Amino acid sequence: MPELSQDLERHLIRPLDPISLRQFVSVCEEGSLARAAEREAVVASALSKRLAALEADLGVSLLLRQPRGVQPTAAGLALLQRAREVLGAMQALRSEMGEFRLGVQGSVRVLASPSALAMRLPEDVAAFLQAHPRIHVGLDERMSPDIVRGVREGSADLGVLWDRIDLSGLEPRAYRSDRLCVALAPDHALARRPSLRLSDVLGLPSVNVSPGGQMDRMLRRQAALLGLEPNHRMQVSSIAAAVRLVGLGMGLAILPLESVAPHAGAGHLALVPLAEPWAVRRFVIVWRSGAALAAPARLLAETLHAAAA
Numbered sequence: 001m002p003e004l005s006q007d008l009e010r011h012l013i014r015p016l017d018p019i020s021l022r023q024f025v026s027v028c029e030e031g032s033l034a035r036a037a038e039r040e041a042v043v044a045s046a047l048s049k050r051l052a053a054l055e056a057d058l059g060v061s062l063l064l065r066q067p068r069g070v071q072p073t074a075a076g077l078a079l080l081q082r083a084r085e086v087l088g089a090m091q092a093l094r095s096e097m098g099e100f101r102l103g104v105q106g107s108v109r110v111l112a113s114p115s116a117l118a119m120r121l122p123e124d125v126a127a128f129l130q131a132h133p134r135i136h137v138g139l140d141e142r143m144s145p146d147i148v149r150g151v152r153e154g155s156a157d158l159g160v161l162w163d164r165i166d167l168s169g170l171e172p173r174a175y176r177s178d179r180l181c182v183a184l185a186p187d188h189a190l191a192r193r194p195s196l197r198l199s200d201v202l203g204l205p206s207v208n209v210s211p212g213g214q215m216d217r218m219l220r221r222q223a224a225l226l227g228l229e230p231n232h233r234m235q236v237s238s239i240a241a242a243v244r245l246v247g248l249g250m251g252l253a254i255l256p257l258e259s260v261a262p263h264a265g266a267g268h269l270a271l272v273p274l275a276e277p278w279a280v281r282r283f284v285i286v287w288r289s290g291a292a293l294a295a296p297a298r299l300l301a302e303t304l305h306a307a308a309a
Helices: 002-013 020-029 031-042 043-060 072-103 114-118 121-131 144-153 216-224 240-245 258-262 295-308
Strands: 064-065 067-072 106-112 133-139 156-162 168-182 207-208 229-235 253-256 270-273 280-288
Touching: 002 156, 002 270, 020 031, 020 043, 020 067, 020 072, 031 043, 043 121, 043 270, 067 072, 067 216, 072 106, 106 295, 114 121, 114 280, 121 133, 121 280, 121 295, 133 258, 156 295, 168 240, 168 258, 168 295, 207 216, 207 240, 207 253, 216 253, 229 240, 240 253, 240 258, 253 258, 258 270
Parallel strands: 106 133, 106 156, 207 229
Antiparallel strands: 064 067, 156 280, 168 253, 168 270, 168 280
């Protein structure tokens, strides 16, 4: 029994030879040692010896040798399926490494939400293009539902958006995150507070950004849970417009801190963190589940994911 256990352990840990796997597949597909030997450009005796060694390594019979040819056994059929998978994966790996050796080239279409574009996404893509000048990236702004639909339908390779949406049918990877804040005029009564809750500001005159968008809907839901309603004085479609109105004293605005900070200027706005558990927005890179990303799209997705770290 100890000898049998050692023999089995030797079979399990010995690495399989890809050449033997390829030649085994050829024999199964040709149904003949002679034809397989011709296909593999080896002599039949060498092929037979290699197959015998493979059977000895695995400890099972793989082929039924008959006068009119060979057929795989049950174990042989199982190995045939796995061998094709392994050889296909190795070929794909070789091809992919060849692309990197030559310099990956191609194009990637990316759909991004306005919030993602207001963050570091343009800078991240620009850095990627500088490192990979043979890749073209098409970056289009879309609302989150359109991004999800476009990636699901295959009209875009990647999407970058806030994760507060149904992502079924998509493969997500973490990207960057930001935190919501309350933007106020510097002389506002709440401007010197270290943080604010939503209940502190809901009754005050405010500027609504992108009505009907994801953030607007979320804020209205949170207000409804408090039994309150926002007091919007005016509505705008961009962060830059909201910043200008807040600076003029037209009201406060709830905005993403990382996006609004470059617009704030020295002393033009007070930015007070919104102290709510839902105030951190997490963004993701998505692609269609089960889709085999081309090397340029996969490289961009990996680069953006690494930026999150």
